[in-house]
Amino acid sequence: MSFLNYNTPIQWNRTNAFVLRFLLIYFFIQAIPFDYKFYTDLLAISGGGQGFYILFKIANYNPQFFGLSGYQNWLIAAIIALIGALAADRFYRNTNPDFDKLYYWLRVILRYRLALVAISYGLIKLFPLQMPYPSLGNLHTNYGDFLPWKIYFHTTGIAPPFEAFLGGVEIFAGLLLLYRKTVTFGSGVLAGYYGNVFASNIAYSMGYEVYSLQLTIFAIVLFIYDAPRLYSLLVAQKYTVANTYHPWFDNREKWVRNVVRSLVAVFIIALGYTTYKNYTTAPYKYPKTVGIKDSYGYYNVSVFKFNNVEIPYSTTDMNRWQNVVFEKWATLSIKTARPIVIDEGLGDQFTDSDYERNFESAGVGGRRYFAYEADTLSKTLKLVNKNKNHKEEIFNLNYRVVNDSTIVLTGINEKKDSVYAELNRINKKYLLFEGRRKPIKL
Incomplete structure (x- = not known):
């Protein structure tokens, strides 16, 4: 398949074009929130610090169809994408779209979607909210009385500097995704990182194996873009030309791109501020009400x-x-x-x-x-x-x-x-x- 040719442009034959259309629709469904229940759930969030959690939920949107869960949602998205790709193949058969530009937009969608996830999860590790330090009651609980996921959380939570380091890695990799020239490095880091998270989810029954696998796939799809060229340069040690493709934008497209970039920057800053505020005032996993004085x-x-x-x-x-x-x-x-x-x-x-x-x-x-x-x-x-x-x-x-x-x-x-x-x-x-x-x- 010509997707893997590392020194020549992709040859957009009918098969490659169909695969691209399928992937574009499939990942668009998984990245952009169209689910009305998602918005009703957001509106249902209440409390003094809900700003942090609303932003976090937006960054980690995961589509659900008809109340289904897990891999069933992937199947529904794939069916929709297949129907859309077949329809596009039929109705646009005699046209010649700019498939290089469509591929570029597919990568843009995955880049920003994965960047927001990595930065949001990185922040709740940088400020240890996801896996907080064990409570005193938990420290006085027998090891065998914990479910496996709780053991994993406590094992990480007892070392806040290490948890903060993990969060820093996620944030750094997420920021790399926001710049086109560093996407390969960021996606490579996250492919390994979320692959390990996926394995940990399975081993410790943490319940997020489907979502962590989805993020791993996002990262792999982004990394594949330059993987053949990296193989040619580093393994085969051949002369390799970097891909310098950049689409041409008209004034309207440039305006839209600048607006999106600005919104993403504001979103990340707001998420960082509200996460820090939640950590310093009332970490959302533990009660905020102070206990009886001197009773601890x-x-x-x-x-x-x-x-x-x-x-x-x-x-x-x-x-x-x-x-x-x-x-x-x-x-x-x-x-x-x-x-x-x-x-x-x-x-x-x-x-x-x-x-x-x-x-x-x-x-x-x-x-x-x-x-x-x-x-x-x-x-x-x-x-x-x-x-x-x-x-x-x-x-x-x-x-x-x-x-x-x-x-x-x-x-x-x-x-x-x-x-x-x-x-x-x-x-x-x-x-x-x-x-x-x-x-x-x-």
Whole structure:
């Protein structure tokens, strides 16, 4: 096929022309949002920091047809593209379009689409939002109680500099795509990068394997443009002429191009600003409400009563609380032996409600995570389970701070059973917090 000739222009025979038309329609459908549901979902996003998430969703548009998911949408797009290519082949058979210019526009669509994705995902890694540092409750969860994707997120999240480095790579490669002369380098980096992401998605069941494969294909299609010439120069060591094709634009086309470039630049700047603002004010995966003052820590439950009957410490009694963690934000988690139906979501949705910010509890068993409302005047707590499979679980409690290491909780659950828990803070040193360069005495 003449697409692979590296020292001669592409020969636009009928087969090559048909393939180009098919790819142009197919990738146009995947890159440009025509889905009305996409816009209704955007309008449904609410909250004080929704600007960041709206821009992020726009940058990561992924078409859905008839409520389908995964590769089924690819099939629908391919059918539409096939019908469009057949129709174009029939109606424009006797014309002679500028196929080099059409190929140029195909690459432009993929360049800007992939650049926005890479920069947006790069930003939420540069400012560690995608894989935040594990909560204290997660650190006190047994390794085997995590779903594989949560292990991957925590493994990356515990090293913010490394996560920021990964984000920097994505941003740099995305910026390279915005300049025609550096597209090959940017697409080559992203082909390997998103290929690795695709493999990780499969291995850790993270749920984005279809989207990551789509991005890998975008990058490969862009890289293929210069791949034969790179092979000729670097492997075959032959004299190779660079492709210097650049289409001629009339004044109207130049105006449109300049407007699009300006809009993309403004979009990227706005996305960068709103992402940084979200990171510094209220990272969207963790609750924004501050927890009870000086409560942060890990507590052993030394005394526990259920319906006024004291239950000794037990790892098998389903009613007995074993330990409790207060986060810096308004989340309290409890270790019990009661079975948990794990929330298999990724906890990556944007919401202004602390109850629905469930990244802590998503993909986790072994602990029960509660969002709470605290009335510091009447010393009351209302706990609501953040796991969507156990949202009926509620506690209405009174709390009493005995001293700087003891908190007493009393109240009832949703079944009107009474509970009494005496919590004793354990001053535990965490090697993750201390790091390698500090002398540690355990």
